[in-house]
Amino acid sequence: MKEIKIYERPKAWAKGVHTHYCPGCGHGITHRLICEIIDELGIQNDTIGTAPVGCAALMYDYIDVDFCEAAHGRAPALATGIKRTRPDKIVFTYQGDGDLASIGTAEIIHVANRGEKLTTIFINNAIYGMTGGQMAPTTLIGQKATTCPFGRDPQLAGYPMRMCELLATLETPGFITRVSVARPKYIIEAKKAIKQAFQNQIEGKGYSFVEVLSNCPTNWGMTPVQAFEWTESTMIPHYPLGVFKNFE
Amino acid sequence: MARVLMKGTEAIAEAAIQAGCNYFFGYPITPQNEIPEYMSAKLPKIGGAYVQAESEVAAINMVMGGGSTGTKIMTTSSSPGISLMSEGISYIAGCEIPAVIVNVMRGGPGLGGILPSQADYFQATKGGGNGDYRLLVLAPSTLQEAVEITQMAFDLALKYRNPVMILADGFMGQMMEAVEIREHVSGEIPPRESWALGCMGERGGKRSILKSLYLNPEDLEQHNIKLQKKYREMEKEVRFEAYLCEDAEILLSAFGTTARIARSAINNLRNEGIKVGMLRPITLFPFPSRKLAELASGTKHVLVVEMNMGQMVEDVEAAVCGKAKVSFFGHAGGIAPSVREIEDRIRAIL
Numbered sequence: 001m002k003e004i005k006i007y008e009r010p011k012a013w014a015k016g017v018h019t020h021y022c023p024g025c026g027h028g029i030t031h032r033l034i035c036e037i038i039d040e041l042g043i044q045n046d047t048i049g050t051a052p053v054g055c056a057a058l059m060y061d062y063i064d065v066d067f068c069e070a071a072h073g074r075a076p077a078l079a080t081g082i083k084r085t086r087p088d089k090i091v092f093t094y095q096g097d098g099d100l101a102s103i104g105t106a107e108i109i110h111v112a113n114r115g116e117k118l119t120t121i122f123i124n125n126a127i128y129g130m131t132g133g134q135m136a137p138t139t140l141i142g143q144k145a146t147t148c149p150f151g152r153d154p155q156l157a158g159y160p161m162r163m164c165e166l167l168a169t170l171e172t173p174g175f176i177t178r179v180s181v182a183r184p185k186y187i188i189e190a191k192k193a194i195k196q197a198f199q200n201q202i203e204g205k206g207y208s209f210v211e212v213l214s215n216c217p218t219n220w221g222m223t224p225v226q227a228f229e230w231t232e233s234t235m236i237p238h239y240p241l242g243v244f245k246n247f248e
Numbered sequence: 249m250a251r252v253l254m255k256g257t258e259a260i261a262e263a264a265i266q267a268g269c270n271y272f273f274g275y276p277i278t279p280q281n282e283i284p285e286y287m288s289a290k291l292p293k294i295g296g297a298y299v300q301a302e303s304e305v306a307a308i309n310m311v312m313g314g315g316s317t318g319t320k321i322m323t324t325s326s327s328p329g330i331s332l333m334s335e336g337i338s339y340i341a342g343c344e345i346p347a348v349i350v351n352v353m354r355g356g357p358g359l360g361g362i363l364p365s366q367a368d369y370f371q372a373t374k375g376g377g378n379g380d381y382r383l384l385v386l387a388p389s390t391l392q393e394a395v396e397i398t399q400m401a402f403d404l405a406l407k408y409r410n411p412v413m414i415l416a417d418g419f420m421g422q423m424m425e426a427v428e429i430r431e432h433v434s435g436e437i438p439p440r441e442s443w444a445l446g447c448m449g450e451r452g453g454k455r456s457i458l459k460s461l462y463l464n465p466e467d468l469e470q471h472n473i474k475l476q477k478k479y480r481e482m483e484k485e486v487r488f489e490a491y492l493c494e495d496a497e498i499l500l501s502a503f504g505t506t507a508r509i510a511r512s513a514i515n516n517l518r519n520e521g522i523k524v525g526m527l528r529p530i531t532l533f534p535f536p537s538r539k540l541a542e543l544a545s546g547t548k549h550v551l552v553v554e555m556n557m558g559q560m561v562e563d564v565e566a567a568v569c570g571k572a573k574v575s576f577f578g579h580a581g582g583i584a585p586s587v588r589e590i591e592d593r594i595r596a597i598l
Contacts, residue, residue, distance in 0.1 A: 045449040050313075051459070060457045066445040068316045069459040070309070071339050077306035081313020081321070084297045085271055086446040107309075110302035 010035035012044050014064040024224025026214025027055060029181040030123060030190070031062050034092075037195045038065065041202065047090045048082055050075040054096040055129040073104025076111030079118050090201055092119040097138040098128045101161050108163070115172040115206040119197040122163060122209065125216040126235060133219030137161045140238055145219075160238060164211050168244040174206035176244040180213040182231035186241070193243075205247060213239055251426045256416065257282035259391050259427045260324070260350060260398050261290075267399040267432040269320040269348070270296025273310035275303055275329060278362045279418045280352035283324040304329040308336030308349075315345040316458050318440025318447075320402045324350035326418075327368050328359060331376060337411055338377025341475075342460025346405035348398070349383075350414040352421040355582045363582020364418030366504060369559035372415050373533045380472055382479045384412040385532040386487075387503040391425035397530075399432035404485065406437040408478060415532060417555065419505040419584070479534075486539075487530035492518065493543050496525030498594055499572070501540065501564050502553040503529050506585060510553050513590035524594055532560070537567035544568040549597050553585050554578040 012035040021028045038044050047065040051057055053072035060067035070078045075093040083091040100108050100122050111118065127145055128134040135145040135152060138160050142151040152160070164178045175197060179190035190212060197208035213235050217227035254262070261283045264272075272287035288298040301307035307323050314321035325333060330351045340347050351372065355365040372385045384404050388394035394416060401412040441447040448455050462468035489507075492514060493499065502510040507528040517524050527543055529536050544550055550572050552561040561576040568574050577593050579585050 045453060046446075048445050057461060060459070064455060066448050066455045067457045067459070068313065068445055069339070069343060069457075069461055071335055074305070074309040074336070077301065077309035078313040078316075080299060080306075081271075081273060081310035081315070082317055082445060083313075084299060084310070085314045085317045085319040085321070089446045106302050107306050110306065114299070 010039045012038040012064050014062055017062055019062055020058065021055065022218045024215055024217040024227050025055070026125065026181045026212065027123065029187060030121065030212050030214065031059060033187070033191045033194055034121065035063055036191065037198055040195070041198055043090050043198070043202070046088070047092070048086070050079050050082070050093045052095045052099045054099050056094055056096065056123070057130070059094060073099050073102070074107055075099070076104065076107040076116070076118070076120065080111060080114070080116050083116055083118055087117070090119070090198060092121060092198070094121045095123070096129065097124045097126065097136045101137040101163050109167070109170070112167045112173040112207050112209060113170050115174070117201055117204060118207055119201050120209045121194065122211040123214045124163070124211055124239065125214040126160070127216050127219045129216050129219055140234060162239060164209070164244045167209055172206065173209060173245060174247045175200055175208040177209070178211040178213065178239060178241050178244070180231060180236060180241055182213065182215060182228045189241070251428045253424055254391065254427050255282060255422065255424050256391050256394060257352065257421045258286050259395050259429065260414070260416070261286035262429050263395040263398040264322050264348070264402070265290055265294070266429050267320065267402045268434065269322045269402060270294060271314050271319055271321050272323065273299045273301050273307045273314065273321070274323050274325065275301050275307045277326045277329045279354060279421050280324050280326050280350070283350070304332035305336065308333035308340070311347045311349070312336055312340045312343070312345055315340065315347040316343070316445045318406070318444030320406070322348040322350065324352065326352045326354045327356050327365070330368060330371065334371070334376035337383070338375070338379055338381055339460055340411045341381035341383065342379060343458045344409040345458060346409050347411045348401045348405055348414065349411055350416060353415065353417040355580060361582050362418070364505065364555060364584065365580065365582060366417055366506060366555040367557070367559070367580060368415065369532065369554070369556060372413050373535070373563070381475065382533055384408065384410060384482055384485065385415055386412065387415045387530060387532050388420065389504050389507045389528060391420070391423070391427045394420060395427050395429050403434050403437060406434070408482060409443065410478065415504065417505050418582070483534045485531060486534045486536050488536040488539055489528040489530060490539065490543065491526040491528060493525035493527060495523050497523045497548055498597055499543055499547045499550045500524060500526040500553060500590070501529070501550060501560070502526065503532060503560065506553050506555055509585060509587055510590055512587045513594065516587065516591055517594055522594065522598065535563045535567065537563070540564060540567040541569065541571060544572040547572050550574045551593060551597065552576045553590055555584055556580055
């Protein structure tokens with residue numbers, strides 16, 4: 001029998017809304033993947049998200065599940081409180097690089113080290129998006145940002161932080177992987193990884209962390225097409241895709 | 249449970265458990281460490297959870313998460329730790345999430361010292377975090393009262409969906425007194441299905457969003473107006489003790505531990521025939537301004553005694569509003585005003 005696939009709006013996508021994201025931004029793609037996964041796993045009524053501070057602060061307008069707003073960097077702690085009191089629910093955090101790798105470094109390391117049964121989606125676009133393109137801990141060497149107008153200098157600002165590799169040094173966390181949404185082939189892999197990260201939680205396994213290399217054409221000063229190319233040519237070599245830990 | 253001799257910190261911890269608090273998130277700081285220690289030993293045995301957070305910043309956000317599911321949640325800390333929690337407290341208030349926070353105050357500013365103090369009155373009642381928010385603030389003066397206030401705090405937090413702060417000090421935390429801790433059954437509180445996270449199924453697929461972000465200025469103003477309305481409704485929770493006030497010519501006003509010391513001074517002075525009484529606020533927010541104004545109009549002088557350099561005295565002055573002279577006496581740094589010093593102050597006023 002021939003399988004018919006219909007491309008339609010996921011049920012978990014809030015009805016009648018369009019995102020505020022810029023053309024070529026990776027947030028919209030990642031949101032959609034999360035919605036598709038929520039549909040496929042049948043967990044819409046049982047999922048609780050935490051909304052970050054950053055461009056995705058309004059993600060609750062798009063993903064139709066319970067949400068609590070998190071202070072900048074604090075989503076892992078917030079989600080810990082939610083999951084500990086409602087262990088029967090599927091709880092996820094969604095954070096950008098300024099949020100997770102700068103102001104929230106303590107929270108992300110300790111949530112991983114406690115092995116909270118949570119799912120984290122980490123959007124790494126190597127820049128602060130919402131505040132207008134400042135340098136992030138993940139900004140690449142030589143990359144220009146409004147607070148490193150001459151390009152990131154490692155003598156002044158250190159080297160870009162690889163969060164997957166950092167967290168993978170911990171014994172506790174279960175699943176750590178880096179994916180990208182820069183090309184359809186990567187998006188397919190990204191969906192598999194995010195789905196596993198949710199599936200792990202449903203199965204009561206430990207902490208799951210998915211880093212998504214994303215694009216910010218607006219603050220990178222590129223067209224969407226150039227941004228997708230830059231992710232592939234420049235970000236991926238510094239941030240290699242792959243699985244760093246998988247409950248081994 | 250019969251009356252037993254307990255340390256203040258442990259009495260607060262046990263009272264919380266008997267009120268149905270099964271989850272505790274905290275970070276060590278002197279002088280309140282017995283509370284997290286007690287919780288870490290007890291909560292896992294009753295199906296709850298104790299999580300030692302990586303910082304007070306994380307602890308208060310865990311409290312926010314736990315409270316967001318409509319669960320009875322508590323954290324405890326001491327002054328510098330509460331400063332770190334202030335960001336989270338502002339978010340909790342803005343998102344209208346119930347939580348109970350105990351501050352066993354020590355001397356400040358900065359690292360200050362570890363001895364008892366009441367120097368966080370402003371922080372508790374005027375807000376340490378950003379924005380127009382209020383906490384319900386309760387100040388016990390005996391350990392039995394601390395037990396009752398702790399249990400009541402969970403109901404108030406859930407009733408108003410607002411953070412409630414119990415303002416104790418190092419004396420209250422470390423002293424021992426006989427207390428009776430009963431199992432506490434909550435009165436009428438809104439069912440968690442009506443607002444909390446994790447009840448989307450029970451609500452027939454209708455989700456809940458807990459947030460303080462309103463980018464449209466009109467929406468944010470409306471949110472603030474709604475919060476202020478709630479804070480005015482809290483006025484009915486005003487609690488105080490009027491001690492020997494009927495014929496008092498001089499009125500003392502003090503809260504917490506300082507009120508215990510003041511009470512001894514009043515008893516001694518009364519034996520000498522000096523007509524002195526005390527209004528002891530139990531709720532510091534809402535402040536018993538009306539009662540204070542009423543009592544002040546029948547007296548010559550109101551003496552405010554605090555273990556700080558003069559904080560509650562500002563609320564007393566605002567309430568008394570010129571009806572009587574208001575003066576202040578206090579010590580800082582972990583030094584408590586003595587009975588003798590308070591008596592001398594009163595005699596000097598006469």
